[in-house]
Each structure stands twice: as C-alpha cells, then as structure tokens.
Amino acid sequence: MSRPTNRIWLSPPHMGGGEAAYVKEAFETNWVAPMGPHVDRFEEELAAFVGVKHVAALSSGTAAIHLALIILGVERGDEVLASSFTFSATVNPIVYQGATPVLVDSEPGTWNMCPDLLEEAIRGRLGKGKKPRAIIPVHLYGMPARMDRIMEIAGEHGIPVIEDAAEALGSSYRGRMLGSLGDMAVLSFNGNKIITTSGGGALLSGSGKHIREARFLATQARDEAPHYQHSHIGFNYRMSNVLAGIGRGQMEVIGERIRQRRANNAFYREFLQGVQGIAFQDEPDGDFFSNYWLTAITVDPALGVNPEVIREALERERIDCRPLWKPMHLQPVFTGCPAYVNGVSENLFNRGLCLPSGSGLTPREKAFIRDTLSRVIMNK
Ligand SMILES: *Cc1c(COP(=O)(O)O)cnc(C)c1O
Numbered sequence: 216m217s218r219p220t221n222r223i224w225l226s227p228p229h230m231g232g233g234e235a236a237y238v239k240e241a242f243e244t245n246w247v248a249p250m251g252p253h254v255d256r257f258e259e260e261l262a263a264f265v266g267v268k269h270v271a272a273l274s275s276g277t278a279a280i281h282l283a284l285i286i287l288g289v290e291r292g293d294e295v296l297a298s299s300f301t302f303s304a305t306v307n308p309i310v311y312q313g314a315t316p317v318l319v320d321s322e323p324g325t326w327n328m329c330p331d332l333l334e335e336a337i338r339g340r341l342g343k344g345k346k347p348r349a350i351i352p353v354h355l356y357g358m359p360a361r362m363d364r365i366m367e368i369a370g371e372h373g374i375p376v377i378e379d380a381a382e383a384l385g386s387s388y389r390g391r392m393l394g395s396l397g398d399m400a401v402l403s404f405n406g407n408k409i410i411t412t413s414g415g416g417a418l419l420s421g422s423g424k425h426i427r428e429a430r431f432l433a434t435q436a437r438d439e440a441p442h443y444q445h446s447h448i449g450f451n452y453r454m455s456n457v458l459a460g461i462g463r464g465q466m467e468v469i470g471e472r473i474r475q476r477r478a479n480n481a482f483y484r485e486f487l488q489g490v491q492g493i494a495f496q497d498e499p500d501g502d503f504f505s506n507y508w509l510t511a512i513t514v515d516p517a518l519g520v521n522p523e524v525i526r527e528a529l530e531r532e533r534i535d536c537r538p539l540w541k542p543m544h545l546q547p548v549f550t551g552c553p554a555y556v557n558g559v560s561e562n563l564f565n566r567g568l569c570l571p572s573g574s575g576l577t578p579r580e581k582a583f584i585r586d587t588l589s590r591v592i593m594n595k
Pocket residue numbers: 274275276277278301302304305353379381382402403404405414415416
C-alpha cells in the first residue's frame with residue numbers, strides 16, 4: 216500500500232460544505248462582530264440538539280469554564296474538585312480565580328472521574344473545614360462519566376456540577392445528551408473537536424439566570440446605561456458572528472460526524488480487538504453512548520511492543536498518534552494541588568495511545584493506518 220500524500224492528522228477540522236455560505240452571509244450583512252444573528256441561531260441549534268434550555272456561545276471552552284466558575288461564586292481561597300485525567304483547560308480556569316484545584320482520579324470502566332474517590336475527596340475536604348465550591352467531571356474522548364452517581368453525590372452535599380463536555384458533543388448517558396446533565400456544561404469548538412468554529416466554545420444550563428449572567432460577563436459587564444458604566448469586572452469572551460456561521464454549517468452535519476467517528480472506532484476494533492495486549496476505552500453497558508471523538512487504546516506488555524515504539528513507527532509514516540492526556544496530578548504546574556489518586560489514570564497514561572480519529576479519514580488512509588499498525592505489531 217503506497218503512502219498517502221498528506222500527513223494523517225489525529226483529528227483535523229472537517230467542513231460539511233454549508234459553512235462558507237453562512238460566513239458569506241455574515242460579510243454581506245456586515246455582521247462581522249462578536250455577536251449577531253448567526254450567534255443567536257447557533258445557540259438555538261445547540262440548545263435544541265443537546266436538549267438544554269439556555270446556551271451562550273463563547274470564544275472558547277476554556278472561557279466557558281472560567282465563566283461557569285465565576286457564576287458559581289468561586290473565589291480566591293476556594294477549592295474546586297475536577298477530574299485529574301483531562302486536558303489542562305479543565306483545571307486552568309480554577310487557578311484564574313485564585314482557587315485551588317482538588318484533583319480526582321479515574322475509575323477503570325469509563326476512564327472518567329471515580330465516584331468513590333469523589334466521595335472520599337468531599338469527605339476529606341469537609342474534614343479540613345473546606346466545602347468544595349464545584350465539581351467538574353470530564354467526559355474523556357467522548358465517553359460519558361458515571362453521571363448518575365456523580366450527580367447523586369453532588370446533590371447530597373449541595374455542590375454544583377459543571378460538566379466538561381468539550382470532547383463529548385453528541386454522546387449520551389441513559390438516553391440523555393451530555394451537556395444536559397449537570398447544573399452547567401461546557402462545549403468546545405476548537406479545531407480538533409468533533410465540530411469546530413476554528414476556535415470557540417459554549418456554556419449550557421437549564422438556568423436562564425446563569426446564561427444571562429454569562430452573556431453579561433462575556434461582553435465586558437456593561438451595566439444598562441447609555442454611557443459605559445461597570446459594577447463588575449468583565450471579559451471579552453463572546454463568539455464572533457463570523458465563526459458562529461461556521462458553527463451553523465457544522466451543525467448541519469453533526470449527526471454524520473458522530474456516525475463517522477463511531478465508524479472509525481469500529482474499524483479499529485475490527486482488526487485490533489482480538490490482539491492479545493490491546494484494549495479499548497469501552498462503553499461499559501447500554502447506558503453509555505460515546506461519540507468516540509478519539510479512539511483510545513491501551514497497550515499491555517503482553518503485546519511485546521511498547522506504546523512509544525508504536526507511536527514513533529506511525530510518526531515515521533507521517534501518521535499522527537498521541538499518548539493519552541497526562542493526568543493533572545502528574546503535571547509540574549499542579550504538583551502542589553491536593554489529589555485523590557488510585558493509580559488508574561497514571562497507569563492508563565503509561566500504556567495508552569490515541570489513534571487517528573478524524574471524521575474525514577478516507578478508505579485509503581484507513582487501509583494505510585491498518586497496514587502500518589499491523590506491521591508494527593506483528594514485527595515485534
Ligand atoms: C478542548 C478541551 C477544553 C478547552 O476547550 P477550548 O475551546 O480549546 O478552550 C476543555 N476541556 C477539555 C476536556 C478539552 O478537551
């Protein structure tokens with residue numbers, strides 16, 4: 216099999232075709248501003264798709280997490296519980312607020328926040344006289360966290376939950392879309408996500424009050440007055456109307472994108488499932504539906520090939536392949552943070568790989584990936 220001309224990326228943008236017309240419309244109507252009709256429609260389309268009442272389109276997922284924390288009143292000296300096994304953007308906004316992240320490790324079934332450890336962490340913090348101000352569970356690579364138990368534990372203690380669904384648009388848990396389960400939720404439309412606006416994010420909530428506040432804070436917190444009057448510190452976090460146009464085009468193909476990502480996952484399972492020493496991030500049972508944003512595997516010593524050897528061999532063929540997220544409790548910048556750890560995410564990090572998962576992978580690219588991976592695994 217000859218090598219495809221272009222590099223095979225992990226998760227590149229995949230335009231549906233309708234985006235350019237929306238962008239053109241923004242130009243033609245001169246709605247080239249951080250607000251406008253595309254932003255309004257994009258918010259409505261997201262709300263309808265996820266099944267949540269209120270949405271604010273923002274400049275990034277990171278901005279959405281930051282605003283969620285501010286709306287919940289997180290301040291200097293507070294503590295916020297978060298999944299340790301995630302991308303740093305989940306945790307950074309806690310520090311923007313001068314608060315302390317308290318990191319919670321994963322459970323082996325979903326790779327997401329372990330509810331037992333969450334309980335232990337809450338008890339531990341309460342024992343130190345600190346009530347956590349919020350919980351941020353992450354749906355890693357699109358896999359739903361065990362939301363029933365997480366919401367139950369959060370409810371018992373009266374702690375609000377912010378779902379980090381940045382990677383999980385289109386995933387569902389017990390028939391309900393992720394992003395509609397927590398008190399608030401965050402989506403990302405960064406270039407590598409399942410749909411993109413090149414850069415962007417959204418804050419979702421059943422509470423109209425929360426989302427009105429998010430819009431207010433995201434547009435420099437202007438009081439209602441003809442002159443510029445401010446009683447709060449604001450941010451410039453709104454989504455551009457031009458970029459929302461891209462988002463509207465992407466929403467036309469979201470269903471197809473989910474099918475394509477899941478088809479990639481099925482493709483990898485078809486030729487790797489039986490291989491001794493390779494395991495997948497699996498949906499534990501019928502309650503869990505992952506968009507399989509990225510297909511993630513673990514490689515055991517039983518395979519006889521080290522994951523880094525696989526990654527380097529794919530890299531030589533210009534196939535993008537990445538280690539799993541390095542847990543936050545192992546990151547130099549968060550070493551001082553309290554962490555409730557069971558070894559699960561560290562073990563996954565040491566053994567795991569994300570395989571190319573773009574929704575636009577061609578049959579030829581897939582065949583090339585399959586042949587290359589098979590050669591590396593068989594030639595050990
Ligand atoms: C991408 C991502 C974010 C941040 O989103 P941006 O839009 O890139 O700021 C947050 N959390 C997770 C888990 C992500 O993957």
